[in-house]
Amino acid sequence: METSPSPRSVAVFGAGYIGLVTGACLAQLGHRVVVRDVVQQKVDALARGEVPFHEPGLSELILANAGRLSFTLDASVALEGAEVAYVCVDTPPTAAGDADLSRVHAVVDDLLGAAHLRAVVVKSTVPIGTGARIRARLDRAGLDHVGYASNPEFTAEGTAVDDFLHPDRIVVGADDDATADLVAGLHHGVDGPVVRMDVASAELAKLTANALLMTKISFANEIAGLCEATGADVEQVMGAVGMDPRIGSRFLRAGLGWGGSCFPKDGTALKTLASRDGLHLPLLSAVIDVNNAAPGRALQRLKDEIGGVDGKTVTLLGMAFKAGTDDMRQAPSAVVASRLLAEGAEVRCWDPLARVTDPALWDRTARFDDVLKALAGADAAIVVTEWPQLRDLPWQEVAASMASPVLLDGRNLLDPAAMREAGFTYLSVGRP
Numbered sequence: 001m002e003t004s005p006s007p008r009s010v011a012v013f014g015a016g017y018i019g020l021v022t023g024a025c026l027a028q029l030g031h032r033v034v035v036r037d038v039v040q041q042k043v044d045a046l047a048r049g050e051v052p053f054h055e056p057g058l059s060e061l062i063l064a065n066a067g068r069l070s071f072t073l074d075a076s077v078a079l080e081g082a083e084v085a086y087v088c089v090d091t092p093p094t095a096a097g098d099a100d101l102s103r104v105h106a107v108v109d110d111l112l113g114a115a116h117l118r119a120v121v122v123k124s125t126v127p128i129g130t131g132a133r134i135r136a137r138l139d140r141a142g143l144d145h146v147g148y149a150s151n152p153e154f155t156a157e158g159t160a161v162d163d164f165l166h167p168d169r170i171v172v173g174a175d176d177d178a179t180a181d182l183v184a185g186l187h188h189g190v191d192g193p194v195v196r197m198d199v200a201s202a203e204l205a206k207l208t209a210n211a212l213l214m215t216k217i218s219f220a221n222e223i224a225g226l227c228e229a230t231g232a233d234v235e236q237v238m239g240a241v242g243m244d245p246r247i248g249s250r251f252l253r254a255g256l257g258w259g260g261s262c263f264p265k266d267g268t269a270l271k272t273l274a275s276r277d278g279l280h281l282p283l284l285s286a287v288i289d290v291n292n293a294a295p296g297r298a299l300q301r302l303k304d305e306i307g308g309v310d311g312k313t314v315t316l317l318g319m320a321f322k323a324g325t326d327d328m329r330q331a332p333s334a335v336v337a338s339r340l341l342a343e344g345a346e347v348r349c350w351d352p353l354a355r356v357t358d359p360a361l362w363d364r365t366a367r368f369d370d371v372l373k374a375l376a377g378a379d380a381a382i383v384v385t386e387w388p389q390l391r392d393l394p395w396q397e398v399a400a401s402m403a404s405p406v407l408l409d410g411r412n413l414l415d416p417a418a419m420r421e422a423g424f425t426y427l428s429v430g431r432p
């Protein structure tokens with residue numbers, strides 16, 4: 001990897017999925033990086049060389065760049081000598097559906113004394129207008145010489161390091177060329193085009209990209225319902241549809257719908273943002289409604305098959321919101337588990353990585369490390385996360401070990417003919 005001809009000193013605020021990947025990748029590009037977080041255990045773990053969550057390649061990158069990358073709890077330590085401050089803190093939803101910007105503003109508070117900064121760069125996903133408000137705060141604090149840029153993040157958990165270093169595009173929203181040049185220059189050595197625009201457009205580009213990806217998934221789920229009613233196979237339909245390069249094959253999979261730390265909150269935030277300006281986004285509202293209905297629709301097929309779940313043991317295969325991550329924020333598994341529990345089922349679950357974020361729910365389920373033990377004696381199983389290792393289970397043996405071999409494949413991961421051959425009553429989404 002080619003390193004930057006002009007290494008910079010960078011302070012990164014937030015040692016989560018985005019902040020750590022950003023910090024480690026900027027260090028890999030040759031910059032000196034200090035990452036600041038407010039959670040003591042996180043900073044202590046990082047200082048010991050431990051990454052507090054699962055992200056492939058991240059530990060190795062942190063280790064390889066240890067000489068240029070450090071971690072602190074102290075904002076002033078992070079800012080000492082820093083030329084650029086990256087804001088990578090979380091922006092969770094408020095009760096009203098907006099993005100909660102309190103952490104972003106807390107970081108800006110820390111920056112107001114750092115007159116030596118050349119630029120503040122916001123990577124957190126924020127509503128349109130956030131940059132303009134931060135710009136006004138910087139100006140009021142006498143920091144009108146400090147540039148501002150929106151540099152939204154398009155990486156996906158599970159492939160974030162590779163996505164950062166080989167991106168489809170690097171969006172740089174800045175209102176002056178010097179700041180845009182500085183941020184673009186920080187990415188020297190990265191294999192991807194820099195797309196420059198104004199701050200508001202960069203903010204909206206991020207939310208719009210997510211909304212369009214959600215739309216593709218919900219459309220596949222809507223067509224899946226039609227397939228179930230007519231005998232068509234959604235995998236074949238969407239397979240053919242996605243071969244058109246104007247459409248593209250990704251995000252056209254029917255199933256239990258999206259979850260995760262971004263889509264649910266970003267979709268609602270965009271809707272709420274528009275409604276504050278008196279605008280209604282009917283298409284986006286429908287996309288969200290289709291997604292919310294997806295787990296219930298799939299579960300209904302299982303309940304019809306086994307005559308309800310009251311008193312039955314149901315095993316969830318997968319808890320993380322998608323394969324390749326330990327992230328359980330807004331995972332569809334939580335919707336499925338709470339519905340099953342509410343209807344009287346005993347719920348078992350298995351996942352190779354998931355880090356439970358809602359113990360009040362998951363303490364009511366039984367978690368197994370061994371997937372075969374989780375399935376033995378169960379009345380039904382549901383594939384909730386598309387973990388590839390599930391493809392290789394000895395399904396015939398599993399069918400024989402279950403009280404009744406019924407499987408709802410909520411991700412269309414397995415081969416219907418093979419599963420039936422293994423002895424399963426096999427249900428999936430939008431497939432006959």
Ligand SMILES: NC(=O)c1ccc[n+]([C@@H]2O[C@H](COP(=O)([O-])OP(=O)(O)OC[C@H]3O[C@@H](n4cnc5c(N)ncnc54)[C@H](O)[C@@H]3O)[C@@H](O)[C@H]2O)c1
Pocket residue numbers: 013014015016017018019036037038039042088089090091103106107123124125126153154155156157261262
């Ligand atoms: N996770 C993703 O895949 C992804 C993708 C694109 C964009 N984003 C956006 O990036 C932002 C960060 O997401 P994430 O998944 O990394 O969140 P995260 O919850 O994993 O990490 C946020 C970190 O910020 C820390 N923090 C909170 N207040 C702080 C402060 N004042 N100073 C320093 N650190 C502070 C938290 O302790 C936490 O470690 C969000 O706006 C999210 O929408 C996330």
